[in-house]
Amino acid sequence: MNFAGMTPGEWQAIWLTAKLAGLTTLILLLLSAPLAWWLARSGSRLVNSVAALVALPLVLPPTVIGFYLLIVLGPQGAVGGTLERLGLPHLAFSFWGILVGSVIYSLPFAVQPLREAFGAIDTRLLDAAATMRAGALDRFFSVVLPLSRSGILTAVVITFAHTVGEFGVIAMLGGSIAGETRVVSIAIYDYTQALNYGAAHRLSAILLGFSFLTLMLFYAINQRVMNPLKPR
C-alpha cells in the first residue's frame, strides 16, 4: 500500500473527519453532562421517555435519521427554512448540517457512560460535601466529575470513534462535497464506486488502524483509572 501517494483530497477528508469528530465530541460532552445527570438523578417520571428518545439512534437505520434531518434542515424544512428567511444558508449538504447529524447520531454513546458513572456515585458523598458547605455546582465539579473519570473517558473515546465511523447520516444529509462533507468514510465509498480500489484500500486501512489504536489506548487508560486511585 502506498501511503506516500496520499492526495491532497484524501488529506482533506482526514482533516474534515477529525474536525467533525472533535467538534461532535466537545458539543456532546457539554450537552450530555447535564442530560445524563438529570437521567441518573432526577427520578422524574419523564426519565424513561427521554432515555428512549436518546437511545433511538442506536436502533434506527442511519438513513432514517439522515432522511428526517435532510427534510428538517433543508431549504423547505422548519429549521432550514427559518435560517433562509433570516438570510442564512440552510444546513443540508453543509459541514454544519452533518455536525448536527453527528451530534444526534452519537448522542447515546456520550449519554450512556455518563449516566452510568453519575448513577454509581454514592449520594452520601454528595450529602457529606453539602454539609461542608459545597453548593450544587461545587459538588458537581469537586466530587461528581473526579469520581466519574472513567465514565467521562469512555464517553469521549466512544463518541469520537463512533463519529469517525459514521456513514449513513452523512451520505443522506451531506452528500460528498470536498472540504465540506466528504469525510473519510464517504471518500472510501466514492473511490469504491469509481473502482479505485488502491485509494479505497489506503483510506480503509487508515480507519482500521486508527480505530484499533484508539480502542487499545482507551482500554489501557481505563484500566489505570479503574485501579485503586493514586492519591493526589
Place this chain on the structure above:
Amino acid sequence: MTTLTQFTEPTAQAAGAADALLEGHLTLTRGAFTLDTGAFAFPAQGVSVLFGRSGSGKSTLLRAITGLDAATRGTLRFQGEAWQNQARRLPATLRNIGFVFQEAALFNHLNVRGNLHYALARAPASAPGALEQLAARVGISHLLHQSVTTLSGGERQRVAIARALLSQPRLLCMDEPLSALDWRAKSELLALIDSLAQETGIPVLYITHSPREVERLASRVIFMADGRIERVESLREALARPDSALFDEEGPVSVLQGSLQASDESGLASFGNPMLRLRLSLATAARPSATRLRVLARDVSLATVQPQGLSILNQLPITITALHPGGQGRVTVVCTLADGQALLAEITAYSSQALALAPGMQAFALIKSVALME
C-alpha cells in the same frame, strides 16, 4: 404524642433559655415511611442521642434536621436561628453542620489530607496548622498522605470525624458512626468522641441503637418509635425508669458517675466520690480516665442487714425508693445511694416479699460485678 418534655438538667438552665435549644416540629415522608416528630425542644448542648429500633426514624429525623432532604416540612430552630419554617428552608450548605456517616463517606479520589482539606477550604478561616493539629488530636497524623481506600474502619471514622470538625460546625451529627467497627475500635472511638465533644463544646446529635453507647456518651436521650419522638430525657432520668427502652436487651442497667482513684494498699482501685466508694480489681481499672461505671441490675442483690463473711467487694448502704414488678416473677428495685445516685437491683418477687421490701426502707446493695465504661 405531642407533649413537650420538661427538662431539669442544670446545664440547660445555666446556659439560658431558648437560644440554646434545638426546637421544632418536623414531618418528612419517604416512600411508605412517615416521620412526624411532634413538637420537640431540647438543649443543643452536650451529646443528645437519638435512640430507637431500626426503622423508628432516627436517620430520617437527622436528615430532616440537617436540611439534606428537601421534602422536609415543618419548623426548626437552632439556638434561636430559624432553620426551617413555613416560608423557607435553609439549605444544608448554610446550616454549619458537620456530619459523620456510618460508612464515613470519604472521597475516594482524594487522600486523607485531601479529604480534610476539602472541609477546611470551605470553612471560615482557621488558624494555620489547624489541619495538622486536629489530625494529631484524632490520631491520624501518620495517615495524611495515604489513600483513603487503604484505611481500616476505625481509621476511616477518625478521618470522617476530623473532616467534620475542620468545617467548624455549630452542630455535629453522627449517624451510627461505630456500628461497622470491631469492639476495640468502638471503645477507642467512643472515648475520642466523648472527649472531643467536651473539648470543643460543639453540641452533638448522635444516632445509635446500642444502649451501651447511650450510657457511655449521652447527656440526654431522644427516644424514637414509629417515626415520632416519644420522649426526651436526661440520661439519669432515662436510666431511672425501669421500663426504659434502653433496657430491652440486657435488662435494667445503672450508670454511676464518679472518678477513678489509683489502687490502694489492698491492690484495689476505687471509683466514686467522697460520698460513694466502689472498689474494683486492677484488671477492671485499666482506664484511668473513665468517669462512668456500668452496673447490670441483675448483678445487684439486696440484704436488709449488712452481711458478714461475703467475698463480694461492694456492699453499699441504700434507701429503697420504688419497687417495679416486671415480667417472669421479677421485681426491679430502685435504690438511692448515699450520694443520691440511683442504683437498680433486679431480684425475684419471692425475695422481695420474703424480705418485705418497701419504699423508704434502708438496706444494703451487694454488687457482684461492675464495668468501667471505656
